[in-house]
Amino acid sequence: MSEHTTSDRIIEEYLGDLRDALRTVNPSSAKEFVAEIEQHISEGRTSLEPGDEVGLRNLLERIGSPTALANELKETEPARTVSAMDRATPWLILFGGIAFGFGWLVGLYGLWSSKTWRIWDKLLGTLIWPGGLVGTFYLFLASAGSTACSGFKGPGQTSPTMTCINRGITVLPRALQFLAGFVIVAAPIFTSVRLGSVLSRGYADASNPHGIRVVRSGRSRTSTRVVWIIEGLMVLFFFIFVMTLS
């Protein structure tokens, strides 16, 4: 049983590395290619004894290293070109709101109609924040804070009892107010930078006609996780902040 698990783990690791090396390839081609290799492995395993780890490693070695396979697939893929709309989208998402929101809507169309970005990037581009920097401006206005007071004068009282309720950013401690302001401004910029960075992957030019990019190392995978954690924290913080406004 443990032997079987070891073999499965080896295959999972191999396919994981392959998927990672194929990040810059057209997603549908990458998916199809991984399925072919997966099938090849399962065909090859039929001639191996269960738990034959050496045989499995030899099989994977014959198939080739994930990096070599990814490079081969990139060689046979047609050059990926980046459309003008794709280039403009991160900018429109950030600054498009200035033109009465029209530019942002065009950017939104570019974002959702493009195959360059995956669903999570599209959601980030849409939600952080609607209207881009203009959305940020309105968010600032909303978060500037307000204090509503009401008074009640009971029998025998010379002056009314005042009750005041703070709304907005002022309900937060000063350090958190600063952090909230930073997150609100930085988040849309960060999101647009991310959209631009996804766009630049596999970008094809004269020196790189097939859009081949250096295969991502473990370190850059870690940096991607860090980016996602930061984005997640920003969204979490935003929702907590919205809760305090209401």
Place this chain on the structure above:
Amino acid sequence: MLAQMRRGAIEYCVLALLQSEDRYGFEITRQLSEADGLVTSEGTVYPLLTRLRNDGLVDTYWQESTEGPPRRYYRITTNGKRALKSFIDQWARFRDSVDDILSRGK
């Protein structure tokens, strides 16, 4: 340079293998890897198969297998047969010419 030449030649070797019968990916890669110096790693054949399909030289279909999951079979098309015939004619001349020049250098 050699890698490009090998890659170009393998495509026609695949077409030649498919001329006699339809084959699935694993079968094709094994046949090619048995030939000395033709394929460095079996997995690199799949991108070539994809390109042949994109170029309309082969098409594919799925068939149930008694030994496991369904297999994708590759079948040579009319265009593929035409391309193979043209390659075979040119290859013989090319090979003879290269052999001739190389033998003069000895």
